[in-house]
Amino acid sequence: MNGDIGLWAVPLAMLGGAIRVSTPFLFVSLGEVITERSGRINLGLEGTLVFGAMSGYALAFLTGSAWIGVLAAALAGAIFGLVHGLLCSLPRVNDIAIGIALMLLGTGLAFFFGKPFIQPVAPDLPAINLGWWSDLPQVQAALRVNVLFLLGFVLALALAWMLRRTRMGLILRVVGDSSDAARALGIRPARVRILATAFGGALAGVGGAYLSLFYPGSWNEGISSGQGLIAVALVIFARWSPVNCFFAALLFGAAGALGPALQSVGVTSGYYLSYAAPFVLTLVVLILSSSKSGALTGAPRELSITK
Template sequence: MNGDIGLWAVPLAMIGGAIRVSTPFLFVSLGEVITERSGRINLGLEGTLVFGAMAGYALAYLTGSAWAGVGAAALAGLLFGLVHGLLCSLPKVNDIAIGIALMLLGTGLAFFFGKPFIQPVAPDLPAINLGWWSDLPQVQAALRVNVLFLVGAALAVALAWMLRKTRIGLTLRVVGDSSDAARALGIRPARVRILATAFGGALAGIGGAYLSLFYPGSWNEGISSGQGLIAVALVIFARWSPINAFFAALLFGAAGALGPALQSVGVTQGYYLFYAAPFVLTLIVLVLSSSKSGALTGAPRELSITK
């Protein structure tokens, strides 16, 4: 545990933070990319994330297997996504509003059922040590990478390929760009959107399980500090691209590590402002990447928020 690395601690902590903190953002935003590509927006992923964190932790504790927890979280997220997808398929039902309602419901249910699981200790997800080549404990710690992070990275590539090269991807894009065109091709847009939202929900659930089962690795009512919501914002500035979403999540994780890292090298003034860095950063990027006409490049044309 020795070795003072001075100011290098800041960039190193940010790399470590990017890897540690980004995974929930990554999963939620990858899921939301797919959902939004189909022309729907699900703002309720924050609730799904929190419920996934609870369900994952509870199941991991009860079964003794962290992976069972991840499965449970994905399933719970899938159900929330299905509910969102089905409700929004009813005519005149607003997807943004339903998202807000499900955020409330998901969080409420998670806290309701999560009470007995605040205290127990559930098994953690395993991590892979990619920092074996270094003698510095700081480097080793920063590069202790969770399997889910790698899965997420692979998923980003796979989804990008899927969107571009496969029939499923084409279907999604058609539905997202025009319901009428989709119908003309014999595709049922409602069904595609329900499935896309369910998929997004499942990924958000996994993102939640990462929070409770790896980092910070415990279930409590303050487990999420808005990760689910921010991830939805990240999708917009990732321009609905899975690869961009990966980098956006990394950037955001790194910004989140800035506050504590600066304090550890002696920059101690105004830490609240440093803690707000991720939010400010997202807002700035949103402002820069939006355009007056509202017609964002790459935006699915059926998406309510860009209309």
């Protein structure tokens, strides 16, 4: 089949892979943007992502509905975010330490409760075939877009508009930049941060449901591969902008699709090294963000990483 389009199979495979792989990055990073815009960082999203993947898959299998699984994953993520927000609102509590603790808790609970659901098959989320106009299977596969990817794109635009044009967005930005200024305006920073963290957790749960209900489309204990932690670096790379998160997620998704794309055209010698591309890209982003050239420009001033 690859001979029909020659080397064009590589960019087509990377395009399709970028769309498929980027969706969890997109939802987790959008949730983390809202969380960090409120002045809090949540490093527990890896655990939330994994627990969302497990709970979404379990409910989809038990109910026969993939969308109920997505809602269950969002609810589970919101609960994790709410717990994170409540704990971090206590005096002398470090949000980074709480995030790491909840990451371990989320993955542990997912592995414990998810063991009965490793073998059963749950229904998949629907996808839209945007490559209907082509007879080439490579084009059709590359342009088979899941509904959640499209919802994530719309959500990125909506969140960008919300942050810039609405009173809610103004409150979030004020709280993220100065707690004292927020209190002077009659805003309760702790409440705003709790709600923002719960919202971010809900989106991370949806990202987990995508993993288990569409791509790769099954539940197992190694399903995440660190995507929740990578998404935190993606937010820094995107300069805390929801729209930039969309394009950054596509970039990270393309990096993750490099290995399968090379394998699709018969490159088998050392292709597995390309699977490390997302982690190398994350390292590069973190190094650039640690420079003294103002790489954190645009960061909310109440974030722990800016102090």
